[in-house]
Structure formats: C-alpha cells, structure tokens
Amino acid sequence: MLLLGGGVALALLWAPEDADQGISQRIFYIHVPVALTAYACFGWGAWKALRHLWTRGERYDLESYTAIHMGTIFGLLTLVTGSIWAKISWGVWWSWGERQLVLFLILFLFYSAYFMLRFSVDAGPARANLSAVYALFGVVLIPVSFLAIRLAENFIHPVVFTREGPQMAGSMFATFLVCLAGTLALAGALYSNELTGKRLDERLLELRELLA
Amino acid sequence: MAALARKDLLLELRGRETLPAMLLFVVAMLVAFRFALTGEQSDAAAGLLWVAILFTALLGLGRAFVPEREQGVLDGLVLAPCDRSAIWLGKLLATLAFLVLVELVALPAFALFFEPLSGQTIAAVALANVGICAVGTLLAAMAVAARARELLLPLLFLPLALPIVVGGVGATVAEDAGRYLGFLALYDLVFAILAWATFEYVVVE
Numbered sequence: 001m002l003l004l005g006g007g008v009a010l011a012l013l014w015a016p017e018d019a020d021q022g023i024s025q026r027i028f029y030i031h032v033p034v035a036l037t038a039y040a041c042f043g044w045g046a047w048k049a050l051r052h053l054w055t056r057g058e059r060y061d062l063e064s065y066t067a068i069h070m071g072t073i074f075g076l077l078t079l080v081t082g083s084i085w086a087k088i089s090w091g092v093w094w095s096w097g098e099r100q101l102v103l104f105l106i107l108f109l110f111y112s113a114y115f116m117l118r119f120s121v122d123a124g125p126a127r128a129n130l131s132a133v134y135a136l137f138g139v140v141l142i143p144v145s146f147l148a149i150r151l152a153e154n155f156i157h158p159v160v161f162t163r164e165g166p167q168m169a170g171s172m173f174a175t176f177l178v179c180l181a182g183t184l185a186l187a188g189a190l191y192s193n194e195l196t197g198k199r200l201d202e203r204l205l206e207l208r209e210l211l212a
Numbered sequence: 213m214a215a216l217a218r219k220d221l222l223l224e225l226r227g228r229e230t231l232p233a234m235l236l237f238v239v240a241m242l243v244a245f246r247f248a249l250t251g252e253q254s255d256a257a258a259g260l261l262w263v264a265i266l267f268t269a270l271l272g273l274g275r276a277f278v279p280e281r282e283q284g285v286l287d288g289l290v291l292a293p294c295d296r297s298a299i300w301l302g303k304l305l306a307t308l309a310f311l312v313l314v315e316l317v318a319l320p321a322f323a324l325f326f327e328p329l330s331g332q333t334i335a336a337v338a339l340a341n342v343g344i345c346a347v348g349t350l351l352a353a354m355a356v357a358a359r360a361r362e363l364l365l366p367l368l369f370l371p372l373a374l375p376i377v378v379g380g381v382g383a384t385v386a387e388d389a390g391r392y393l394g395f396l397a398l399y400d401l402v403f404a405i406l407a408w409a410t411f412e413y414v415v416v417e
Contacts (some may be wrong), residue, residue, distance in 0.1 A: 053413055110371035117368060120358040129413040130354050134368070137347075140406055141372060144399060148375035151382055151395055 031081040033180040034074050035100060037187045039142070041071030042107070044191075046139035049132035061128035062202070064135055065118065066195045070187055072111045078104050099149040106145050110138055230275045231310055238268040238318040246325050257326040258333075258384040262377050264318065265311075265337065266344070266370075272310050273348040274365050276303055277356040300349055300411040308345045315341070332393065336383035339396040340376050343403060347372050350407040353414045375399055 045067035052060035082101045087093050094101075114134050121127040245260040315337060323329050348369055355365040376399060382392035 053410070106371055106374055113364075113367040113371060116364060117354065117358060120360045120364055126357055130357060133350075133410040133413055134354070136410060137372060137403075137406065140402060141375075144375050144402060147395060147398075148378040151391060152378045 028085070029175055029179045030183075031078065031085055032176065033183040034081060035078040035104065036180060037183045038071050038074035038078055038104070038107075040184065041067050041074060041187055041191070042111075042139060042142065045071060046135050049135035052128060052132045053136075058128070061131065062198055063195060064132060066191055066198060068111060068114060068135060068138075069194065070191050072108065072115075073190075074183075074187060075104050075108050075111065079108060099146070102149050103142070103145055106149075107138070107142065110141060114138065230272055231313060234268050234272050234310065234314045235317055237271055238264055238314055239321055241267065242318065242321055242325055257322075259377075259381050261322050261326075261333075261384070262340075262380045264322075265315065265340070265380075266373055266377065268314055268318070269307075269311055269341075269344045269348060270366055270369060272307055272314075273345075273352045273369070274355075274362055276307055276349065276352045278361075296412040296415055297408050299415060300353070300408060303349045303353075304345045307349055308341055311341050311345060330384075332389035333384045335393055336380050336389065336396060339393060339400060340380050343376050343396065343400040344373065346400065346404040346407050350411055350414060353411065357414075372403075 045064045048060045048064035048067060051057065052064060079101065082104070083093050086101070114131065117134055118127060118131055121130060241264045242260075245257070245264065249256055249260070319329060319334070319337065351368045351372070352365060355361045355368060358364050376396065379392045379396040379399065383389040383396065386392060
C-alpha cells in the first residue's frame with residue numbers, strides 16, 4: 001500500500017506533464033501497471049493450473065482460481081481506466097483501434113466464462129481439471145488475440161514501449177516503475193488474503209461435514 | 213485408430229438428427245442476414261458469413277457429446293485401452309465432416325444470396341474449420357460435464373473463436389489475404405496442439 005501510495009504521489013507531483021496530453025496522461029501510471037498486473041495474475045493462474053495438471057496437487061486448483069479471480073478484477077480496472085483515458089484524450093469512451101483495451105475486453109469475456117464454468121460444475125477433481133485446462137487456454141489466447149487485433153486494427157493507440165526501449169523521460173519511467181511495483185504488491189497481498197480466506201472456507205466446510 | 217473409425221460411423225448414423233438441423237439453421241440464418249442488410253454492403257456480408265459459420269458449428273458442437281453422455285458411452289471410451297486423445301481426434305474428424313457438409317450447401321447459398329466467393333475465402337473457411345473443430349470439440353467435452361451445458365458452450369467457445377473471426381473476415385475482405393491465412397494456420401496449429409495435450413484431463417471421470 002505504501003508503495004502504491006508513493007507511486008500515486010510521484011505520478012501526480014513529480015513526473016513532468018506530457019506536452020501533448022496534459023494532466024490526463026497521468027492516468028498512464030495507474031492504467032498500464034494495472035494492465036501488466038492483470039497479465040501477471042493470468043500468467044500466475046495458468047502456471048498454477050499447469051502445476052495442477054502436472055502434479056495433481058489439490059492446492060494448486062484453489063491457487064489458480066484465486067489468481068485468475070484477481071486477474072479478472074485488475075482486468076476490469078484496466079478496462080475502466082482505459083476507457084476514462086480514451087474519453088479524455090480522444091473524446092470517445094470506447095475505441096476499437098486501441099488494441100490493449102480490445103484485448104482486455106476479449107480476456108474479460110473469456111475469464112467470465114471461466115467463472116461460469118467453475119460455478120456450473122460440482123466441486124471435485126473434475127472441476128479442478130476443467131478449470132485448469134481452460135486457464136491454460138486463456139494464457140495461450142492472450143498472444144493469439146493480440147496478434148489478431150494487430151492484424152485487424154487501425155493505428156491510433158500511442159505506443160510507448162517500442163523495440164528501442166521505453167520512449168519517455170527518466171523521471172516518468174521511475175514513477176512508472178514505482179507504480180508497477182505498487183500494483184504488483186497490492187495484487188500479491190490481495191491474492192494471499194483471498195487464498196487464506198478460501199482455504200479457511202474449505203476447512204470450515206470440511207469440519208461441518210464431519211460434524212453433520 | 214479402429215475406435216476412431218467406428219466412432220465416425222456411429223456418428224454418421226445418428227447424424228440424421230444433427231446434420232439436417234445444421235443445414236436448415238445456416239440457410240435460415242443467411243436469409244435472415246439478407247433482410248438484415250439493406251443496400252450493397254459487401255464487407256458486412258463477408259462478416260455475416262463468418263458469424264453464420266461460427267454459430268452453425270456451435271449448433272453441431274453442442275450436440276457432439278450429448279448422445280455419449282446420455283448413453284454412458286463416454287465412460288466406456290475412457291476405459292478403452294487406447295490413448296484418450298484418440299477420442300478427441302475422432303470427435304474432431306466427425307464434427308469436421310459435419311461442418312464441411314454443411315458448408316458445401318452454405319457457401320453456394322451465400323454466393324447466390326450475396327456475392328460470389330473468392331478462392332481466398334474458401335481457403336480461409338477450410339483453415340478455420342480445423343481451428344473451430346479442434347477447440348470446439350474440447351470445449352464441448354468440457355461443457356457436457358457441467359450442469360448448464362447448452363448455456364455454457366457458447367460462452368466458453370465465442371471468446372476463443374474471436375481470433376478466427378478476425379482472421380477469416382480479414383482473409384475475405386483484404387486484397388492480400390496471405391497474412392490472414394497464415395494467422396489462421398497458426399491458430400489451428402497452436403490450439404490443436406493444446407487441445408490434443410489437454411483433452412485427457414477433460415474426460416477423466
């Protein structure tokens with residue numbers, strides 16, 4: 001939280017204003033780290049899913065689920081912040097030309113279906129397997145859809161990270177890094193918190209069954 | 213491999229149920245699209261062709277594992293002393309055959325109602341079929357294990373099929389279709405490998 005607070009302060013006070021976009025550019029320090037964190041969560045969830053299929057460890061199922069849960073929340077945040085940014089800089093709430101946002105929309109649909117799948121199968125090894133397979137599909141879908149959107153797009157999205165490295169001033173980049181670390185830490189904290197809660201829930205259920 | 217052929221045959225026999233439904237559905241859909249479009253919008257028509265193919269495939273896929281589930285065939289197949297991926301491959305081939313048969317009617321109907329088809333469109337359809345069936349077969353096997361199976365399959369399938377729509381429409385509309393066809397081939401390859409590798413976890417009982 002401290003890291004995130006510091007990042008926001010830096011973003012608002014220290015980093016120089018973008019000559020072209022003015023104050024609205026500052027949402028970049030939230031939008032992009034949140035997006036990257038969502039990717040990290042999805043990746044983590046898929047990794048746990050792979051571990052589950054590999055080792056059949058039961059705890060990986062819950063971990064994968066929690067990570068994807070977090071990823072979906074951060075993905076939704078990305079959609080919202082991106083939409084606000086688009087409204088301010090381009091005057092529209094939604095632009096099909098912005099590839100990251102379109103990708104997040106696809107991913108959001110995909111992972112919503114993941115939850116539908118989980119909720120319509122009874123708990124047990126079958127559900128764990130199905131969820132894990134679907135999570136693996138998700139992480140493959142990310143680059144494939146990215147490629148698809150790239151093929152379909154028209155270019156109006158500002159590309160900041162190019163092959164020559166980040167195209168921004170040092171102080172902006174430092175602020176960005178602090179914000180990224182902050183959101184990652186936040187996601188990590190939420191993840192472990194949620195996981196503890198879910199494990200408690202599970203044990204409570206087991207105890208209840210024992211008593212009943 | 214013998215199990216594969218047997219399953220295909222079995223499917224053809226019961227196909228009297230699914231195939232006519234798919235055919236009627238796709239033709240009715242194309243007619244509905246004709247009325248939905250006003251004037252000359254050839255690009256929109258190309259997009260609608262892909263929507264029609266996707267939804268028709270969805271209709272067929274929704275039925276793919278239902279008879280097995282109802283009659284408990286799947287349990288027998290899982291217990292059979294063969295690679296479980298063979299079930300996936302057999303189902304894939306059967307669904308693919310259905311889809312190709314439907315398209316043999318649907319594509320000429322599209323050409324008749326809307327506009328003539330180019331070679332690159334047909335190539336794109338052929339490539340997309342493989343991807344649709346590879347992913348769809350796996351997801352159909354997933355969906356039958358769930359409670360709301362008819363409801364679940366489209367939800368699972370459509371986000372994964374969006375890249376196919378992009379590639380397919382691109383190949384239909386664009387002058388230079390090579391990139392889009394390449395993309396479709398890549399999609400087929402990646403998702404076929406993934407589905408083949410993960411199918412055995414889906415049908416474990």
